[in-house]
Amino acid sequence: MRHDATAAEIDAVVRTINELGYEARPIPGKMRTAIGLIGNDGKVNADRIEALNGVLEIIHVSQQYKQVSREWREEPTIVTLDNGTRIGAGEVSVMAGPCSVESEEQIIGIAHRLRDAGATILRGGAFKPRTSPYSFQGMGEDGLKLLARAREETGMSIVTEAVDPESLDLVVEYADIVQIGARNMQNFSLLRRAGRAGKPVLLKRGMAATVKDLLLSAEYLLAEGNGNVILCERGVRGFDTHTRNLLDLTAIPVVKSLSHLPIIADPSHGTGLRAKVIPMARAAVAAGADGLMIEVHPDPEHAMSDGAQSLYPDQFEELMSQIAVIAEAIGQRMVAPLPAVEGAAAAG
Amino acid sequence: MRHDATAAEIDAVVRTINELGYEARPIPGKMRTAIGLIGNDGKVNADRIEALNGVLEIIHVSQQYKQVSREWREEPTIVTLDNGTRIGAGEVSVMAGPCSVESEEQIIGIAHRLRDAGATILRGGAFKPRTSPYSFQGMGEDGLKLLARAREETGMSIVTEAVDPESLDLVVEYADIVQIGARNMQNFSLLRRAGRAGKPVLLKRGMAATVKDLLLSAEYLLAEGNGNVILCERGVRGFDTHTRNLLDLTAIPVVKSLSHLPIIADPSHGTGLRAKVIPMARAAVAAGADGLMIEVHPDPEHAMSDGAQSLYPDQFEELMSQIAVIAEAIGQRMVAPLPAVEGAAAAG
Amino acid sequence: MRHDATAAEIDAVVRTINELGYEARPIPGKMRTAIGLIGNDGKVNADRIEALNGVLEIIHVSQQYKQVSREWREEPTIVTLDNGTRIGAGEVSVMAGPCSVESEEQIIGIAHRLRDAGATILRGGAFKPRTSPYSFQGMGEDGLKLLARAREETGMSIVTEAVDPESLDLVVEYADIVQIGARNMQNFSLLRRAGRAGKPVLLKRGMAATVKDLLLSAEYLLAEGNGNVILCERGVRGFDTHTRNLLDLTAIPVVKSLSHLPIIADPSHGTGLRAKVIPMARAAVAAGADGLMIEVHPDPEHAMSDGAQSLYPDQFEELMSQIAVIAEAIGQRMVAPLPAVEGAAAAG
Amino acid sequence: MRHDATAAEIDAVVRTINELGYEARPIPGKMRTAIGLIGNDGKVNADRIEALNGVLEIIHVSQQYKQVSREWREEPTIVTLDNGTRIGAGEVSVMAGPCSVESEEQIIGIAHRLRDAGATILRGGAFKPRTSPYSFQGMGEDGLKLLARAREETGMSIVTEAVDPESLDLVVEYADIVQIGARNMQNFSLLRRAGRAGKPVLLKRGMAATVKDLLLSAEYLLAEGNGNVILCERGVRGFDTHTRNLLDLTAIPVVKSLSHLPIIADPSHGTGLRAKVIPMARAAVAAGADGLMIEVHPDPEHAMSDGAQSLYPDQFEELMSQIAVIAEAIGQRMVAPLPAVEGAAAAG
Known part of the structure; x- marks a missing residue:
């Protein structure tokens, strides 16, 4: 008062x-x-x-979110994919791939290299939210089909972004994890639909979102009955233009103390600069991330989007060996690599 | 290089x-x-x-947006509504009303008072994007019907928010201006649909959006053929928790130098505090805003949302008389008030 | 807990x-x-x-500052200068002048024009804190002497910045108001010295300072016995590079509700762009500022610092007439202009 | 144009x-x-x-800083202390100790434990810049004497903060590294004096400072002839109140690409929360930091300042073993520990 x-x-x-x-x-x-x-x-x-007269301030002692909180559920949520990858189980899992799916050759070629390097989840955008209407907006369903082909060939699981009801329905049909991007973190209508879709959801933190905002958005998913939620720190808006965003790695231990949900980091969008992706990927693992999302392109110089922040395949391989040591140093381990191609079964 | x-x-x-x-x-x-x-x-x-080796930085000398720019169109865009209100024509127009439509009595009662005080556009949320899934989410189409009733009774035009394809189609059917809120400023799918819907659009700046981001989102609307776009500054994310957001009034003259589109300010969301709405509404007009969006509630203490930032009707009346003087001081004027009720025709 | x-x-x-x-x-x-x-x-x-185990969060219900608070002192502090200007008494006072004192001709010439337009306080930097060591750092004591000469000629009071103990002692000797700049807002050693110096202090908000931080810095001055403190909003660090800083005008009503100290705005540094100074100066007055600090240069194109944000004298005159109307619209008035030159007495 | x-x-x-x-x-x-x-x-x-008419924007292709840049000096600067610690030579050095020096028993007791755990530099504030004038402001020169005693006993080098000319002269007399804190990063007068003092300087990034601002402040030191400069990332102002500041670890690789100066991280101030210090310290090393500054207190629950972010000695020991593995994983190593006490010589 x-x-x-x-x-x-x-x-x-x-x-x-x-x-x-x-x-x-x-x-x-x-x-x-x-x-x-x-x-x-x-x-x-x-x-x-x-709204009452004389009220100076409302101080929330209890949080507004419920089901996402540690108080609601003490043990960590583990999201298990068809190819055996478990996210949140003390293992570092890696989602890697190009920013956009561009062609069959591109996506299948890179998938093989990524799988061989130890990644078990393939990323690749088919529906791209672009700041400018004149930028490349993605291949749409054709891109999803190519991702599914890559899964058949390599056994990797697929994560890709949905941006509206139509694309969400398609992504649910083709992918193993539905990504809700930073720009749609508070697209509550899309969140509800994703919550009802029955597939694991990767929810990226918005550029102006506090950790509490992120958890409240996740609460939308859990409130619809979908507990298979993976959070992702990908950088917030900062005042320094040296980097594209300001990667807030402290959000990782903060989320872990407040919530039972797993959290990964995306240093590709978080920095926007290829040369900064490797150190920040290492840092994310050292901070306790349950996984990474990394953009890798077979030929970044000709990428149709985000080439400047995409790693060369060689760099990715080096990164994987570095983070394996870091994971071990802090009592975690890397997700087991997928078996050689012959044994790979197409995942659901 | x-x-x-x-x-x-x-x-x-x-x-x-x-x-x-x-x-x-x-x-x-x-x-x-x-x-x-x-x-x-x-x-x-x-x-x-x-993405090429040796490239240090890309410096954009020309802007990425085109049709929204002053260079594309020198003279200001004027958005004209069915009830004669012209936004962008050197007149200050006021959109006022409760955060949410709650009942017929509430919305029609307040509409009369607002109209009598000089507002020509009625706001009121029927579809509410709420940070928490457990907050009141709006009356939906029933709310739209009540807004239409208020228009019939008072002659005011209607502005209300759309949050997804379904609500957009409904809002287009009932309202005079379709509002795209801050959280959906980069919901490009929704922007495209709004661009094709043929109604004026009020596009609010996102909490982490630069002016350039805002203009690029507006470009989505113009690229679909909809030139009737009104921009709205409603506060960005700041580090000081004294206010809900950081109202960036300088964005008003910045937008005016870069673009031909009109821009208004929303000091209700921009500050989040009733006592700050009046000074900041005055400041927005003094900074050259083409209009204001103000939350007013007949009984803020019982409002179902945003009561703490809603003005009492008395305060709104006082505000209107203050901004009339300020508008004149800087060579603008207030939009002409609507005629008395008997003469009011139901708009569009 | x-x-x-x-x-x-x-x-x-x-x-x-x-x-x-x-x-x-x-x-x-x-x-x-x-x-x-x-x-x-x-x-x-x-x-x-x-630091105790089990403690989740400390929530401060009472504030850490005391003497600056409205609860400590209900009525507004009024800072009265030798030439009769009263800051905080419901009158809008204007501090104007070049960023840096550059020559006798420059400073005295502009002072006459500013005084004739209604400004009663002359600003001009003699000690300049510059981001780069290679930028012009000010004329030092010679600059102070020129400011004192301008005071003798015009009757205007003088405000100028101190950056360290030596310059503080000199500024106290020559000026009527000691300015502590944004970069030194938390230079507590300098604040204490300024608090003991017996001259009014203009304390600018730091670029990352919350309103609470600003008030706590002011508390250093009051704790040393100096109650003649004027606060100044001059823009905080924002993420949009269209403007140099993000002018947070809402801080004006926020400070007024929390503290009895007067607060002015500096739209020159707050925006960094000449074309934005005029609308934002008007907006600051409309938001309830007790005054303005404005950079005006007789020849901005040859200014040694901040030329891009300095008004032409003509623009300043136009601005003064606009803000007079706005002040009146909100129940304030302009500080009475100084008498013609013949009657001007040299101030203390 | x-x-x-x-x-x-x-x-x-x-x-x-x-x-x-x-x-x-x-x-x-x-x-x-x-x-x-x-x-x-x-x-x-x-x-x-x-300031010229028609100029739209100045785009700096070359940077304003010179001597701090990689272009000026290709090979990394290595700062060597009297006890053999080398900062910037591919070794991770650790500065640890309490926020404030409180007593002989406290500082010497903790110094022994820190030295035994592998830290070679002792931190401890004698002059404390505090946001509130009513908070504990440090022991002053008595604190410096205790730090010097701890150096004699343990062989550790000393780093402590100077806040004004008087304290700077004293710190230069007693310490091995002069710390310039975040609040004084743009206290250019203090920087110049530190640049002439002939001791290595630890320069902390200000809360609103870009990397460029930090480098320009360092340029003040180099311009005065002092090349022994260590930069420190300690968190910038962010919008999320879950943490005290927003630790910007990406600044580490960014600084390393732009400058030859070493850079360390301070996760204690960067997060403000004990439970977050360990993961973020590990992350800083993984990101390539040349060292860490960590607050450790023998009894955080009774610390006179910053208790909530101070580690217990046990936690520090565990941290040291974790970062040793991480350093190795990325091709660095820990600074060699100091010899047992009998062999410790008092350093300069």
Whole structure:
């Protein structure tokens, strides 16, 4: 309450809290009175209270999110894919591939190299949210078909982005993990649909999103019954133009203390610069990430998007060997590599 | 180019620019060589160039947006509504109303007061994007019907938000202006659909969006043939928790120098605090805004959302008289008030 | 407390609060226990409590600042200068002048024009904090002497920046207001010295400073016995490079609700662009600023610093007439202009 | 140039560049003309050009800093301390100790444990810049004497912060490395004095400083002849209140590509939370940091400042063993530990 709140104003707040079905406990102080709300079940309409006269500030002691919290579920969520990759089980899994699917040759060629280097999940955009309407927007369903072909050939699981209801339905049909990108992190309509789609979801942090915002967006997925959610730190908006975004790796241990959901990092978008991807990928693993998403292109100089932040295949192989040592140093290990091609079964 | 770029690397950049169909002009310097790209029509694939070895940085001298720019169209865009309100014509127009439509009594009652105070456009959310899945999500189509009823009664035009394809189609059917909210500013699929819908669009700046990002999102609308676009500054993400967002009023003159589109300000979301809405609304007009969007609620203490930032009707009336003087001081004027109720015709 | 805090941990917090001499009041909740600290006099060592096991978060209900707060002093502080200008008394005062003092002709010439347009305080840097060591660093004491000469000639009061102990002592000797710049807002040693110097202080907000940080820095001045403090919003660091800084005009009403100190705005540094200074100066007055600080240069194209953000004298005159109307519209007025030159007495 | 710049305006820019002693090269484009400035030696007064009519934007192709750049000096700077620690030589060195020196027992006790765990540099504040005037401000010279005693006993080098000319002179007398804190990063007067003092300087990045700002502040030190500069990333201001600051680890590889100076990370201030210090310290090493600065307190619960972010000695020991493995994984190694106490000589 404000320091000059009247007794009547304090009473009004108490009454409103009672009306909403909770217990109010005034805590008088030297300068002002605070009013505790007891029994908050995460559904309090704070707007009603905030609007009362004499209210200085609403301080949330309990969080607004529920099912994503550690308090709701103590043990970590483990997302298990058809090819055996488990995310969140103390193993570092790697999603790698080009920014965009461009051709059969490109995606299948790179998939083989990535699988051989130890990646078990293939990324590749078929629907691309681009800042400019004049940029390449992706191959659409044809791209999804090529991703499925690559899965058949290599046994890798597939992660790719959905941007609207139509693309979501297609992505659910073809991919193993549905990606919701940073720009759609608060596209709540899309989140709800993804929550009902029955496939694991990779939810990327928005550029202006706090960790709490990210967790609340994930709550949309869990509230629809989908507990197979993987979070992804990919950089927030910063003031320094040296990098494309500001990769907030501290979000990894912060999320791990607040939530049971696994979290990975995307240093490709997080930095926007090829030469910074390798050190920041290593740093993410050292910070405790459950995995990485890395852009690798067979020929970055001719990539149709994000070439400047895509690794050369050679660089990716070197990175994989470095992070294996780091994972071990902190008591984790790498996801087991996929068996040689002959044994690869097409995943669901 | 990097200072240690080789002649071969410089040649590769020149060749790539030529391949893309533009002229390359190397500009040797003391420390490094710059390469100018001549003839940029806004469609250059900078990714291809950025990915080349030896490239330090791409500096965009021309902008990526085209149709929204002052260079494309010198004279200001004026958006004209059915009830005669013209936005962008040197008149300050005011969109006011509750955060959410809650009942017939609420929306029609407040509409009369707002109209009488000089507002010509009624706002009210029927589809609410909420950070938490457990918050009130709006009345949906029933809310739209109530807005249409309020229009019939008062002659005000209607602006309300669309959040996905379904709600967009409904909003187009009922409203005069389709609002795309901050969280959907880069929902490019929704932008394209709004661009094709044939109704004026109010596009709010995203919380992490630069002015350039905002203009590029508007470009999606114009690229689909919809030139009736109104931009809205509503606060970006800041580091100070005293206010909900950081209202960036300088964006108003910045947009006006770069683009021919009108721009208004939303100090209700921009500050999140009722007591700050009035000074910042005045400031927005003084900065040259073409209009305001203001949340007013007949009874903020019982509002179902955003009560803490909603003005009391009395405050709104006082605000209107203050901004009229400010508008005049800077050579603008207020939009003419709507005629008394008897004469009001139902708009579009 | 954390939700899994043990009774022993809760006891330890209670004990520590008692050891520190305050009363502890545990408030059990459904999910966790909160512990209120009663009797906070602004001197609690929160670090000691925060360090205890089981503590999730310290929530400050009372503020850490005291003497600058509205709760300490209800009525506004009015800073009165020798030439009669009163800052904080419901009048808009204008500090104007070049970024740097460059020559006698420059500073005296411009001072006459500014005084004639209604400014009563002359600004001009003699000690310049520059990001690069190779930029012009100011004329030093010679610049101060020229400012004093301009005061003698025009009757204007003088405000100029001090950057270290030596320059502070000199500035105190020559100027009417000592400016502490944004980069030194948390140079606490300089603040203490300024607090003891007995001259009014203009304290600019740092680029990463919250309003609370600004008020705590002002508290250093008041704690040394100097109550003549004027705050200044001059833009914080933002992510959009269209402007040099992000002018946070909402800080004006926020400061006014929290503190009794006057606050002005500096749209020259706040935007960094001449064409944006005029609209943002108007906006600052409309937001309730007690004054403005504006860079004006007789010949911006040859200015030794900040030419791009300096107004032409003509523009300044136009601005003065616009803000006079705005001040009146919101129930304020302009500071009375200084009498014609013959009557001007040299100020203290 | 603006797209509507006249030939006369273009000429004026060319003339001004020539007046300043450089060559101007106009580069006509389809939409606008760019003008290249050839021969930039880092001393161009961009303000003069920016102020001209028709100028849209100044784009710096060469950087404003010189001596700190990789282009000025290709090989890395190695800062060598009296006890043999070399910073920047491919070895990870660790500066550890309490936030503040509090007593002889405290500082000497902890120094022994830190030395035994492998730290070779002891940190401890004697002059504390505190946001609030009512917080503990440090022991002053008595604290420095205790640090010197700890050096005698353990052989560790000493790093401690200077906040003004007086404390700088004292710190130079007692310490091996002079720390300039984040709040003083642009206290240029203090930087110049530190540049002339002849001791290595640890320069922390300011909360709103870009990497370029940091390098320009370092340039002040080198311009005064002091090449023994160590940079430190310690978190910038972010919008998420989960952590005290936003640790920008990408700044490490960015600095390394732009400058020859070593850079370390301070995850204690960077996160503000004990539980986040360990993962972020590991991440900093994985990102390529030349060292770490870590707050460790024998009894964090009774620390006089920053207790919540101080490690327990046990945690520090565990951290040291983890980062040793990570350093090796990326081709670096830990600085050799100091010899047992009997052999320790008092350092300079």
